[in-house]
Amino acid sequence: MRANLSVEEALELVLAEARGEPGVEELPLGEALGRVLAEDLASLADHPDQDDTAIDGYACREADALGASRESPARLRVIGESPAGRPFRGRVGPGEAVAVYTGAPIPEGTDAVVRVEDTRREGDEVLLFAPASPKDIRPKGDDLRRGEVYLRRGDLLTPGRLGLAAAMGHPQVRVFRPPRVGILSTGDEVVEPGEPLPYGGVYNSNAYSLLGLVREAGGEPVLLGKVEDEPQRVLARLEGAGRLDLLLTSGGVSMGEYDVVRKVLEERGEVLFWKVKQQPGGPLLLARLDGLPVLGLPGNPVSSMVTFFLYGRPFLYRLLRRTEPPYRALRAKALTPFRGAAGKKVFRRGILSFEGELVVRTTGNQSSGVLRSMALGNALVVIPPDQEVREGEAVEAIPLTFVL
Ligand SMILES: Nc1nc2c(c(=O)[nH]1)N[C@H]1C(S)=C(S)[C@@H](COP(=O)(O)OP(=O)(O)OC[C@H]3O[C@@H](n4cnc5c(N)ncnc54)[C@H](O)[C@@H]3O)O[C@H]1N2
Numbered sequence: 001m002r003a004n005l006s007v008e009e010a011l012e013l014v015l016a017e018a019r020g021e022p023g024v025e026e027l028p029l030g031e032a033l034g035r036v037l038a039e040d041l042a043s044l045a046d047h048p049d050q051d052d053t054a055i056d057g058y059a060c061r062e063a064d065a066l067g068a069s070r071e072s073p074a075r076l077r078v079i080g081e082s083p084a085g086r087p088f089r090g091r092v093g094p095g096e097a098v099a100v101y102t103g104a105p106i107p108e109g110t111d112a113v114v115r116v117e118d119t120r121r122e123g124d125e126v127l128l129f130a131p132a133s134p135k136d137i138r139p140k141g142d143d144l145r146r147g148e149v150y151l152r153r154g155d156l157l158t159p160g161r162l163g164l165a166a167a168m169g170h171p172q173v174r175v176f177r178p179p180r181v182g183i184l185s186t187g188d189e190v191v192e193p194g195e196p197l198p199y200g201g202v203y204n205s206n207a208y209s210l211l212g213l214v215r216e217a218g219g220e221p222v223l224l225g226k227v228e229d230e231p232q233r234v235l236a237r238l239e240g241a242g243r244l245d246l247l248l249t250s251g252g253v254s255m256g257e258y259d260v261v262r263k264v265l266e267e268r269g270e271v272l273f274w275k276v277k278q279q280p281g282g283p284l285l286l287a288r289l290d291g292l293p294v295l296g297l298p299g300n301p302v303s304s305m306v307t308f309f310l311y312g313r314p315f316l317y318r319l320l321r322r323t324e325p326p327y328r329a330l331r332a333k334a335l336t337p338f339r340g341a342a343g344k345k346v347f348r349r350g351i352l353s354f355e356g357e358l359v360v361r362t363t364g365n366q367s368s369g370v371l372r373s374m375a376l377g378n379a380l381v382v383i384p385p386d387q388e389v390r391e392g393e394a395v396e397a398i399p400l401t402f403v404l
């Protein structure tokens, strides 16, 4: 077992465990928002499928209205119209024009359009007060070309990408099934919300904050409840959980004597590392139990969230072949000081906002037991080992919400 790793070393070992293949299912487009594509998607059509007009107006030959103006308008004969969806099928000759509407194909024989505001209709004729121009013609395939891949395996289906899949002509898409992530809580003091709180008790917040983080990262949380003190029971609980891609345990990874999960992992599985030079989340543990990767998250509510975010989320992104990174760091100006720690990378909770520039301020009490910091904050402020951040200095801030 390795111990006292840097954040980077620990992440590498966690990612090396992400070897599974999530299943694949086909979904109607309308149900695929927030899912991850399991296939490359090529366009089934050109868009536009013909040269078309970007404006309402008249299509004609550019040569027929050169130099047209209020004072000397060009006069053309209107031989038809081409609304979107009912294109004009004939051929347009010299001195002729066709009324066109945004999105309609450019009629054969024309090479320019003039906007309706620069025209006046007089019966069968139209007066053009400005030259017709090719600049408002959108060439065939301007947006999408048939056969070209615009969405890739591993792309998250955002609203824009759902629309793009539809624009390419796909009624359904193949997406990855969300990896199943077991969440097992430990600790005799932990009780479920709704139960009476005994002396020294604490409500099980970790199960729900982790459930949220797992779902946000594209996984399917499987709540496994709380384990009692016997190793056999822990194993039985896991057997009843069905196939899992990752197991999260919360609590019982520090120095305590009463830690049944760590005992099970040490005796029945293989502990790959324990302890990372970071705060919060220092006692993080990575193990394998019958081939199942296990992240032993520290019990403190902030620590379990931060460690899942920094390691569990990248693990799920790797399984899902995600094309975007699991998080991005931004540079912001610190409006409050942030304390660092000797020999440890520190992740403080901050509120990131734009006030003429990106700025970040502390959420207040930074104790690992103060979950309010994660509820109030929207970013982790990263302080490298042995450093401090003073007010006004630039810091690295990682938004906790998804940034494309
Ligand atoms: N002598 C030492 N003590 C501690 C060390 C250390 O290195 N030496 N490390 C500290 C750090 S850092 C952390 S983080 C915690 C990690 O502790 P455990 O993972 O063993 O977790 P517990 O002791 O079971 O609980 C810690 C804390 O979190 C609360 N908790 C636990 N589970 C839940 C839950 N599901 N929902 C809400 N809150 C939970 C628990 O009541 C404790 O208050 O250890 C330090 N100690």
Ligand code: MOO
Residues within 6 Å of the ligand: 278, 279, 280, 281, 282, 283, 298, 300, 303, 368, 369
């Ligand atoms: O490092 Mo522990 O994770 O403070 O709270």
